[in-house]
Amino acid sequence: MDENTGGAGPALAAHSKDASAYGQTPASLTVAKPKAAKSRGDGEPVVRMFRQLVDLVRLQPLGSMAVTLAVGVMVSKMLGRR
Numbered sequence: 496m497d498e499n500t501g502g503a504g505p506a507l508a509a510h511s512k513d514a515s516a517y518g519q520t521p522a523s524l525t526v527a528k529p530k531a532a533k534s535r536g537d538g539e540p541v542v543r544m545f546r547q548l549v550d551l552v553r554l555q556p557l558g559s560m561a562v563t564l565a566v567g568v569m570v571s572k573m574l575g576r577r
Contacts, residue, residue: 552559
């Protein structure tokens with residue numbers, strides 16, 4: 496009864512990955528890297544500015560929140576009903 500005689504069993508077995516295989520596999524060799532936008536050239540200036548912004552927010556969280564709040568108030572005043 497345990498023997499598989501048809502159906503999807505043999506097909507699945509043929510395509511399954513052996514988890515007991517030692518060493519790196521092609522899937523584990525890939526490293527996720529952000530792709531640069533094609534329309535902006537290499538994208539380096541944008542990535543550098545984003546990293547600087549993240550560092551600034553980490554160093555000055557309260558100041559960053561204050562600036563964000565001030566900008567939000569100004570935008571809401573400009574877009575608000577008159």
